[in-house]
Amino acid sequence: MSDQTGNTPAPEKQTGFLGLVERAGNRLPDPAFIFFYLIIAMAVISTIAYxxxxxxxxxxxxxxxxxxxIVSAISALHPDVIRHLxxxxxxxxxxxxPLGYVLVVMLGAGVAERAGLFGTAMRAAVRDVPRLFLTPAVALAAMMGNLAADAAxxxxxxxxxxxxxAAGRHPVAGITAAFAGVSGGFSANLLPGQLDALLFGITEEAVVALDPAWTMNIAGNWYFIAAMTFLFLPVIWFVTDRIIEPRLGPWQGGTVAGSDDPDNDPDAEMTPGQKKGLAHAGIAVLIVALIWLFMTIDVVALVTGGSASLYGGNAPLFSSDTSLGTTQRLVPFFxxxxxxxxxLFIFAGVAYGRAAGTIKSHRDIVDMMAGAMKDMGYYLVLAFFAAYFVELFNESQLGLISAVNGANAIxxxxxxxxxxxxxxxxxxxxxxxFVGSASAKWALMAPVLVPMLMLLGVSPEMATAAYRVGDSGTNIITPLMVYFPLILVFARRWVPEFGIGSLTASMIPYSIWLIVTGILMTVAWVYLGLPLGPGAEVAYELPAATQ
Known part of the structure; x- marks a missing residue:
């Protein structure tokens, strides 16, 4: 993309602390190779520990x-370890x-995104919004847009x-508000999605050392991330309208940049097919939700008082073990x-695509799924090295040793x-x-952090939630974030002299406010012991010691 003059200015060099961060981060290898080097380092460290x-x-x-x-450190050079690896x-x-969880969710999300459902839904969410509520509408759509991954x-x-x-406000303020919502509020959402599947998959790997019976619940942070959404929304609204936009000054440039792209034109009416597609997608979402409800609750047995049953027994997603509590019996549902x-994503995407004309046959659906898997190519490479690092870390026993010593120190x-x-x-x-990838950071931290907090009586769900808060807030101020240069290009379409320093300075107030808000929320959540999601509590009790 280019600016209004047709030229893309070279990014200016950042100075000071942010310049140091940029230069240091640019010298870091790709996250996949970071794991490769960590595997080598783990071999050396485990041998010394042994x-x-x-x-x-x-x-x-x-x-x-x-x-x-007694758990002793094991060298990565031990014949049994080498043979196993x-x-x-x-x-x-x-x-x-995480591999299976993410690939499964992305099969559906790929259909919804490529059919155009996510893009049209986001446009519908922010157009025709009164000027007063424009900022919160954009911020909310941005946070919800994380369900659409890169599309947001x-x-x-x-x-x-x-x-x-178009509303007479500075367009860069719109960019910063949306960027703060999409990236600064990366973990905030009203619904769980592929990020939950990814992070909880890594959490499950870390829990096994202490509690092999623990199972991943994709809704384990649902209440927490919903609360983040409602807390971050006024923060982004305040920072945009009271700090950023006054610094930018009044906008006098009109609505030229980007208006040639119909997807970026707020005045462009949705086609009848798009309107029909959104309606059909909503019906599809309702149908899938009802199906899951009926597979969790035997409605016939409920209505007849147990004299008849739709399934001839328990509902498929509700455990038949009556000795368990309600929450434990809902584990199959979670x-x-x-x-x-x-x-849900597949049916909603297909319903939208058939009505909007973006899906004409079953082959289009298969192509969209295949395209989603192609986009996951880099993640597969990263997952291979991350899997080996986690496995070697577990085999060396250093994760458990570090967790126990860390818990004792705390x-x-x-x-x-x-x-x-x-x-x-x-x-x-x-x-x-310094490390932009959410999964890469959590794969590094979880093997020590999760067991350590479990030993202190903190649940794996709470450990994951705390990590998510920290992972979001500084996304928007590091040039190492993969979309940072793209956001800079978007801003330069409107203000050609807008540089990397300008973008970073504009995003710092968001980052500070979001981090402070997130820390206060996390501290209050733990202090009050609020549930993090269905069946997910802050407190955790280790299973009884067994032989």
């Missing part, structure tokens, strides 16, 4: 005499929990600029939500758990300045 005799008592396992099992290479890769960046952000300009969201410090979680948010935010 000869140093590092060991701890396992918190939940007893030997035949009833004493705690080489012989079971395919199983290590395909058994990496390439569709909503330039569209927000045109809508702001774990089925990955499949549920895939089917207990000895006397820090309250809410403060500990707040510090974890801050650490994740700082790390995010």
């Amino acid at each position: 000869f140093a005799g590092l060991e701890v008592e396992h918190p939940t396992r007893l030997d035949d005499s009833g004493n705690p099992v 080489l012989v079971e290479m395919p199983e290590i890769f395909t058994g990496f929990h 960046y390439v569709v909503l952000i330039p569209l927000a600029a045109v809508i702001f300009a 774990t089925s939500l990955v499949a549920g969201f895939m089917l 207990e000895a410090s006397g820090l309250p758990l809410p403060i500990v979680l707040g510090l974890i948010v801050l650490f994740a935010a700082l790390l995010n300045l």
Whole structure:
């Protein structure tokens, strides 16, 4: 893309601390190679730990005499470890929990995105909004747009600029508000999505060391991320209208930039097919939701008082084990939500595409699914190296040893758990300045962080939630974020002299306010012990020690 003069100016060099971050980050290798180098480092560290005799008592396992099992560091050069890593290479890769979850959800999301449902829905959400509520409408659509993955960046952000300009407001303010919502509010949403599947898959890998029976629940942060949405919305609204837009000054340039693109024209009416498609997609979403409801609740048995049953027994997604509590009996429902969201996206995307004319045959659906898988190529490469790093970390026992020692150190410090979680948010935010990938950072942190917090009585869901808060807030101020240059190009279409320093300075107030708000929310959530999602609590109790 180019600016209004037809030329794309070269990005200006950033100075000061942000310049240091930019230069240091640019020297970092690709995240896939970061994991490769970490594997080599882990081989060296585990060997040193083995000869140093590092060991701890396992918190939940007893030997035949009833004493705690001693967990000792194992060298990556041990013959059994080498044999395992080489012989079971395919199983290590395909058994990496996040891999299956993400690919399944993306099969559905690819259909919805390529059929045009996500783009049209985002346009419909922000057009015809009164000027007073334009900022919160854009911010909310941006946060919800994360369900559409990359589409929110390439569709909503330039569209927000045109809508702001059409309303007589500065288009760059529209860009910053949308960018803050999409990227700064990366984890905030009213619905779980592919990010939940990705992160909880990594969490599940980390939990196994202490609680092999724990199962991933894609809705485990649902209440938390919904609360983030409602808290971040006024923050983005305030920063945009009271801090950023006054600094930008009044806009006098009209609505020229981007108006030649019909997808970026707020005055362009939706076609009858698009309107019909949105209506059909809404019906499809309702049908899928009802199907899941009926598979969780035996409505016939409920109405007849048990004299008749639709299934001849328990509903498929509700455990038949009456000795369990209601929450535990709903575990099949929670774990089925990955499949549920895939089917929801597929049916909604197909319903929209058939009505809008973007899907003409079943071959189009297959092509869209294949396109989504092509887009996941880089993730597959990253997942291969991440899977091997996590496996080697687990085999070395260093994750459990570090978690036990870390938990002991935190207990000895006397820090309250809410403060500990707040510090974890801050650490994740700082790390995010240098490693942009959410999954890469969590794969690095989870093997130590999750078991350590479990030992302190904090659930895996709460550990994941704290990480998500820190991962979001600093996305918008690091030039290492993959979409940062694209956002700069969008801004230069309206203000040609707008540089990387201008964009960074505009996003810093959002980042500060979002991080502060996120930390306060996390601390309050832990202090109050609020549920994080259906069946997901802040507190956690280790399973009883067994032989």
